[in-house]
Amino acid sequence: MPTSTSRAMSLPFVPGIVAGTAILALALTACGGASSSGTAGGATGSNGAAASVSNGAAQVAISVEKVDGEDQCVPNFSSAPAGPVTFTVSNKDSSGVSEVELLSDKRILGERENVIPGLKAVSFTVTLNGGSYQIYCPGAGTESKPFTVTGGATAGAASSITDQLKAGTEGYAKYVAGQVDSLVLAVADLKTSVDAGDVAASQKAYAAARPFFERIEPVAESFPDLDPVLDLRVADVEPGATWTGFHPLEKDLFESKAITEGTKVLAAGIVTNVGTLKTLTDELAAADGYKPEELANGASGLLEEIQSSKITGEEEAYSNLDLVDFVANIEGSQQAFEYLKPALTQIDHALTTQISTQFDTVNKALATYVDPDALGGYKPYTAELKASEATALTQLIQSLQAPLAKIAEKVATV
Amino acid sequence: MSDEQPADSLSRRRFFGGAGSVAVAGAGGLIAGTGGAAVVGGALADEQATDPATDVERLQATSATLSYPYYGAHQSGIDTPPQDHLVFTAFDLSATTATELQLVLAKWSAAMAQMTAGRPVGKVEPTREHGIPVDTGEAFDMGTQGLTLTLGYGPSLFDDRFGLAKFKPKDFADLPAMAGEALDPAYTGGDLCIQACANDPQVAYHAVRNLARMARTSVKTRWTVLGFGRASAGPHQKTPRNLMGFKDGTRNVSGEADFAEHVWAGDEAQQPWMNGGSYLVARKIHMLIETWDEDPIGDQQSIFGRTKQEGAPLSGQSEHDVPDFHAAVAGKPAIAPDSHIALVAHENNAGTKILRRGYNFTDGLDSVGRLDAGLMFISFQKNPEQFVSLQRKLGSSDRLNEYIRHVGSGVFAVPGGLPESGSYYGKEFFA
Numbered sequence: 001m002p003t004s005t006s007r008a009m010s011l012p013f014v015p016g017i018v019a020g021t022a023i024l025a026l027a028l029t030a031c032g033g034a035s036s037s038g039t040a041g042g043a044t045g046s047n048g049a050a051a052s053v054s055n056g057a058a059q060v061a062i063s064v065e066k067v068d069g070e071d072q073c074v075p076n077f078s079s080a081p082a083g084p085v086t087f088t089v090s091n092k093d094s095s096g097v098s099e100v101e102l103l104s105d106k107r108i109l110g111e112r113e114n115v116i117p118g119l120k121a122v123s124f125t126v127t128l129n130g131g132s133y134q135i136y137c138p139g140a141g142t143e144s145k146p147f148t149v150t151g152g153a154t155a156g157a158a159s160s161i162t163d164q165l166k167a168g169t170e171g172y173a174k175y176v177a178g179q180v181d182s183l184v185l186a187v188a189d190l191k192t193s194v195d196a197g198d199v200a201a202s203q204k205a206y207a208a209a210r211p212f213f214e215r216i217e218p219v220a221e222s223f224p225d226l227d228p229v230l231d232l233r234v235a236d237v238e239p240g241a242t243w244t245g246f247h248p249l250e251k252d253l254f255e256s257k258a259i260t261e262g263t264k265v266l267a268a269g270i271v272t273n274v275g276t277l278k279t280l281t282d283e284l285a286a287a288d289g290y291k292p293e294e295l296a297n298g299a300s301g302l303l304e305e306i307q308s309s310k311i312t313g314e315e316e317a318y319s320n321l322d323l324v325d326f327v328a329n330i331e332g333s334q335q336a337f338e339y340l341k342p343a344l345t346q347i348d349h350a351l352t353t354q355i356s357t358q359f360d361t362v363n364k365a366l367a368t369y370v371d372p373d374a375l376g377g378y379k380p381y382t383a384e385l386k387a388s389e390a391t392a393l394t395q396l397i398q399s400l401q402a403p404l405a406k407i408a409e410k411v412a413t414v
Numbered sequence: 415m416s417d418e419q420p421a422d423s424l425s426r427r428r429f430f431g432g433a434g435s436v437a438v439a440g441a442g443g444l445i446a447g448t449g450g451a452a453v454v455g456g457a458l459a460d461e462q463a464t465d466p467a468t469d470v471e472r473l474q475a476t477s478a479t480l481s482y483p484y485y486g487a488h489q490s491g492i493d494t495p496p497q498d499h500l501v502f503t504a505f506d507l508s509a510t511t512a513t514e515l516q517l518v519l520a521k522w523s524a525a526m527a528q529m530t531a532g533r534p535v536g537k538v539e540p541t542r543e544h545g546i547p548v549d550t551g552e553a554f555d556m557g558t559q560g561l562t563l564t565l566g567y568g569p570s571l572f573d574d575r576f577g578l579a580k581f582k583p584k585d586f587a588d589l590p591a592m593a594g595e596a597l598d599p600a601y602t603g604g605d606l607c608i609q610a611c612a613n614d615p616q617v618a619y620h621a622v623r624n625l626a627r628m629a630r631t632s633v634k635t636r637w638t639v640l641g642f643g644r645a646s647a648g649p650h651q652k653t654p655r656n657l658m659g660f661k662d663g664t665r666n667v668s669g670e671a672d673f674a675e676h677v678w679a680g681d682e683a684q685q686p687w688m689n690g691g692s693y694l695v696a697r698k699i700h701m702l703i704e705t706w707d708e709d710p711i712g713d714q715q716s717i718f719g720r721t722k723q724e725g726a727p728l729s730g731q732s733e734h735d736v737p738d739f740h741a742a743v744a745g746k747p748a749i750a751p752d753s754h755i756a757l758v759a760h761e762n763n764a765g766t767k768i769l770r771r772g773y774n775f776t777d778g779l780d781s782v783g784r785l786d787a788g789l790m791f792i793s794f795q796k797n798p799e800q801f802v803s804l805q806r807k808l809g810s811s812d813r814l815n816e817y818i819r820h821v822g823s824g825v826f827a828v829p830g831g832l833p834e835s836g837s838y839y840g841k842e843f844f845a
Contacts, residue, residue: 066835093836095524096533106542116520118838138537138548293544358631395634399508402630409544 050150051077057084057125060147062100062135064115065092073100073137073145082130082151087112090121094140101136102126102147108410109133109161111348124349127160129153161343165292165411168339172295173285175335176216180278183212187267187274194249194267197259206253207321207376210246214325215332217305218298223280230273233314244269247318254318292340296408299336302329303401311393313386323369324376326393330366334359337404340411347410351403358400365396477613478557484530486831487690491564491609492769492794493673495648499615500641500773501622502696502790504568504604504824509632512576516844518629522565522608523838525628529621532558535628550627553620561617563625564609565839566694566826571605581843583683589695589802589825593809594818601698601822604636609694609792615642637822639698641773641790653725653733656789657774658706658817660718661725664733665759667769676767679796683827687842690830692794695768695801698775698822701788706817717813719753727755752811758804768801769794788818798825 051058058080064073071094075087089100089112101111102124110126133147186209193201213220213231221227228236230245237243249266252258284290309315310326337344337355345352369389371379379385482490509515525535536548572582588603608625612618619640626635646663647653653661667676679688706714711722719737720727727737729748739756741748749756760767771794776787793801809815829839 093834095527095835098521098524098536114517114521116517116838117524117836118841119517119520138540296544354631395508399631399634402627405546409540409542409546412542412544 049077049079051080051085053081053083055086057086060085060087061121062087062089063092064089064094064097064100064137064140066094067141070141071096071139072142073097073135073140075135075145075147078146079148079150080128082128082149082154084125084127085149086123086125087135088121088123089115091115091117091119093117097137097139099138101138103134103136103144104131108347110346111410113348113351122350126346127154129159161346164343164346165340168341168343169290169292169295172336172339173289175339176219176281176290177285179212179216179332180274180281183209183274184278186212187270190249191267191271194259194264199253199257199259202259203253203319203375206246206250206319207324210316210321210325210376211328211331213246214305214328215335217329217332218294218301219281219284220277221301222294223277226273226277226280230270230277233309233317235314245273246270250316250318254320292343292411293408295336295340296404296411299333299340300401300405300408302333302336303397303404305329306397307394307401310381311386311390311397313381313383316381319375320380320382321376321378322381323366323378326381327366327378330359330362333404334363337407340407343411344407351406351410355400355403355407358403362396362400365392475557477559479532480560480613481530481532481558482560482562484527484832485834485837488678488831489562489564489691489828490530490831491562491611492677492692492771492828493648494560494562494611495651496644496646496771496773497560497562497611497618498613498642498644499611499618500644500790500792501608501610501615501618501638502641502792503608503610503622503626503638504636504696504826505606505608505626505629505633506636507571507575507605507632508634510575512578512844514632515576516840518606518632519840520838521628522625523832525625526563526565526621527835529553529624530558530561530563532556532561535624550620550624552623553617556614556617559612559614559617561610561612561621563621564611564694564828566607566609566828567840568604568606568824568826570603576843578843581685581687583679583685583688583827586683586693586798586825586827589798589823592802592805592820594812594815595809595820595823597823598821601637601639602824604824604826606633607694607696607824607826615640639696639775639790639822641775643774645772645774645789646770657701657703657776657787658714658718659722660714660720661733662718663770663772664720664725667767672767673769676800677769677794677796679830682797687829687840688827692769692796692828693798693801694824694826694828695791695793695795695798696822696824696826697789697791697805697820699789699791700780700786700819700821702817702819703785703787709817716750717753717817719749719755728753750813752813754808754812754814757807757812763804763807766800766803768804794828801825 051060053059060075060077060080062073062075064071066072067074087100087102087110091097095117098115099111099113100115102109109128110124112122112124115122128149130149130151130153133149134144135147136144186205190202190205190209193205217231220230231247232243232245233247234243234251244266249263249270252260252263252266306326306329310322310329313320313322315325316322337359341352341356369379370377374380482494484490507515507518509518528535534549534551534554537545538547538549538551538554540547569582569587572578572586608622610618610621612621622638626633644654645656647666649668653664656662667673677692679691679693681689683691715721715728725733727735727749729735729738729741737749737755737759739747739749739751739759739761756762770791772789772791774787775790776785778786780786795801832839
C-alpha cells in the first residue's frame with residue numbers, strides 16, 4: 001500500500017521556499033516566546049547550511065503557512081549537527097495543518113499538536129544521532145520533508161525512548177502478574193464461601209474479586225476463549241449456549257440470593273479459568289512480553305469498557321457494583337499509561353501532561369462516590385444514581401478518552 | 415405555474431447543459447439567489463468535468479459544490495439563504511483556564527474554514543496503523559453542500575471563569591422569563607453555540623461532531639437540535655411551511671438596508687468584536703401537533719391571519735399582498751388583532767423586525783407519547799430586545815399559544831466575521 005508519506009518523500013526539497021521564508025519564520029518564533037531557547041543563530045540560513053547551535057541545541061524554526069494557496073510546512077534549515085535539536089513551530093495562516101512531527105522512518109520522536117493559526121509558537125527538543133529523519137506535517141501539500149542530521153551517534157540520543165518503552169512494558173508485565181496472582185487468591189476465597197453456602201460472605205468475596213479482573217480486562221480479552229467464559233453478560237449469551245463465569249454467579253448471589261449446586265459449579269469454573277488466565281499471562285510475559293502500543297490500546301480500551309457497559313449499568317446488573325468496576329478500569333488504564341509515561345513525556349510532553357491532568361480530574365470525581373459501608377467501597381449504581389450521574393460520568397470519560405486514544409500511535413514501533 | 419417561475423422558464427437541460435465548472439458556478443449562484451455571495455470550490459468544480467447522466471445528478475452536483483466564503487465582514491449563516499438542514503448545538507465549557515478556551519476558539523476557527531470549503535479537518539485514513547483518524551470521515555467526498563458554520567457566545571461566557579467580563583457586550587444577558595414558556599433546563603443556555611446549516615444533513619452533522627470532538631477535553635455538549643425543512647425564506651426563496659402547514663415568514667427581513675437597520679450589530683454593543691456581528695436567539699418550540707391537526711380550518715386561518723394554502727393575509731388574495739390590519743368584513747377586522755401576523759407585524763411594533771431563520775424539527779415521541787416536533791426558531795437581530803419585545807406580545811396574547819410551548823431557549827452574541835485566514839474568533843480576548 002503506497003502511503004502518502006512515501007509519496008511526499010519522493011518530492012524534491014525546494015530550496016527557494018525555505019530560504020525565502022526563513023526570516024519570517026524566525027520573526028514569528030521571536031515574538032512567540034513559547035520557546036525556552038533563543039532563536040536560530042543563522043538568520044540567513046538556507047538549504048545545505050546546518051542549523052546553528054544556541055542554548056545547547058541546534059535551532060530549527062518551522063513555519064506552517066500557505067504557499068501558493070497550499071498549506072505547507074516550511075523549515076528554515078533542512079539539517080543540523082548530531083545532538084539536541086529544538087524545533088520551534090508556528091502557524092501563520094494554515095487552517096489545514098495543526099500538528100508537526102519529527103519522524104525516524106515511521107517512528108515519532110517528538111511532536112507538537114495544536115499548531116493553530118494565530119496562536120503562539122510551540123517547540124520541542126529531541127536528541128538525534130546522525131542520519132535521515134523526516135519533518136512530517138499531516139494535511140500539508142507536501143506532508144513529509146527530509147531532515148538530515150550530520151555527525152555520529154551522541155550520548156543519550158533517540159534510542160533512550162526505546163529503552164524507556166522497554167522498561168515500561170516490562171513493568172506493566174509485572175503489574176499484570178500481580179493482579180492475576182491476587183485474582184487467583186480472590187476467586188479461591190469466593191469458591192470457599194460459595195461452597196460453604198454463605199450468601200453474604202460470597203457477595204463480599206465477589207465484590208472483592210471483580211476489581212483484579214477489571215484492571216487487566218484488555219489482557220484477559222486478548223485470549224479469545226477466556227473472556228467469554230469468565231465475563232459474559234446475559235445479553236451476550238447465544239441462545240442455547242451455556243452461560244458461565246462471574247455474571248451468572250452474580251445473578252445467583254444478588255438476585256435469587258440462593259446458592260445451589262449450579263452456583264458451586266460456576267464458582268469452581270471461575271477458579272479453573274482464572275488458573276488458565278495465570279498460565280497464559282505468564283507465558284505471554286516470558287515470551288514476547290507486551291508491546292508499547294498494546295499498553296496504550298489497553299488503556300484506551302478500558303475506557304471503552306466503561307462507556308459501553310459500566311455507565312449503562314449493564315455490567316453488574318444484579319449487584320449494582322458498576323462503579324467498583326468503573327474505578328478498577330480507570331486504575332488499570334492509568335497503570336498502563338504510567339508505564340508509558342517516561343517515554344511519552346519525551347515524545348509529546350503536552351499530551352502527557354494533559355492526560356495526567358484528566359486522570360486526576362476523573363479520580364477526583366470518582367472519589368465523590370466512595371461509600372465505605374457499601375459493598376466494594378463505592379455507592380451502588382442504582383437506577384436513580386444512573387439517572388442523575390450518567391451524563392456527567394460520560395463526559396468525564398470522553399474528555400479522558402480523546403487524548404488517551406492518541407498515545408498508541410506515538411509509542412508504536414515499526 | 416411554471417410560467418411564473420423564472421428558473422423554470424429556462425430549459426433545465428439547457429441551463430445545466432454545459433457541465434463544465436462555469437455552468438456549475440452559475441447554477442450555484444442562482445440557487446443561492448444572491449449571486450455574488452455564492453462561490454464554488456475550485457477542486458470540487460473540477461470534478462464536474464465529467465457529465466452527470468441525469469438532471470437529478472446535476473442538481474446534486476450543484477448542491478455539492480455550493481459554498482459560501484468563510485472570511486468576510488459577517489459570519490456566514492445569517493444573510494446567506496437558508497439551507498435545507500440545521501444542526502444547532504449549544505456547548506458548556508468544562509475548561510477552567512482562558513488558555514484552554516483560546517485553544518478551542520482558535521482550533522474551531524481553523525477547522526470551520528476547512529469544513530466550509532469541503533475539506534476534512536485532518537486525515538480520514540492515517541498512514542500509520544495506530545493513528546486515530548483526525549477527521550471522522552462521514553462527510554468525505556460529499557462536497558460543501560452550502561455548509562455555513564456560525565459561532566456564538568452565551569452570556570455565561572463572560573462570567574468570572576475566564577476573566578472576560580470586560581468583553582461582554584453592553585446589556586447582554588440571558589433572555590428574561592416570558593409568558594408562554596415551559597423551559598426545560600436540558601434545552602436552555604450554553605457558553606457557546608454553533609449553528610451548522612447545509613443542504614445535506616450529514617455534512618452539517620459532521621461539522622458539529624468534529625468541532626465537539628476536537629474540543630472534547632474542554633467543552634461538553636449541552637443541547638442540540640436537528641432541524642429539517644427550513645421554515646424561513648431567504649431572498650428569492652419560496653416561503654416554506656412550518657409543521658402546522660402554514661407559510662410563515664412571508665415578510666422576513668431582506669435586502670441590505672433591512673439587514674443594516676435590524677440585524678447587524680454596531681457600536682451600540684460597545685465591543686469592537688461585535689461590529690458586523692449579530693445576536694442569535696434560539697427557541698425550541700414544541701407544537702401540540704395532535705391537537706392542532708383537529709382544529710377547524712377557519713380557526714387555524716384566523717389564528718395565523720393567513721389562508722393555509724396560498725398564505726394570503728385574510729385581508730388580501732395572494733401571499734405577498736401587504737396585510738391590511740384595518741380591513742373589515744361584516745364589521746369585524748378581516749385579520750384578528752390577536753392573530754399571529756397582526757401581533758408581530760412591524761407596523762404594529764414601532765417598526766421592529768427580526769431575521770427569522772428557523773427550521774422544523776422532530777425528535778420522535780415525547781415522554782407522554784405525543785409527537786415531539788415543532789419549530790426550532792432561530793432569529794438574528796442587532797439587539798435581543800427586538801425579539802423580547804415581540805415575544806412578550808406573542809406570549810401574552812397569541813392564540814397560537816394554545817398549540818405551542820417554548821421548551822428551549824438561548825441567546826448568543828455572534829461576533830463579526832473573521833477578516834482573513836490566520837485570524838480566529840475571540841483573539842481580542844486573549845491579547
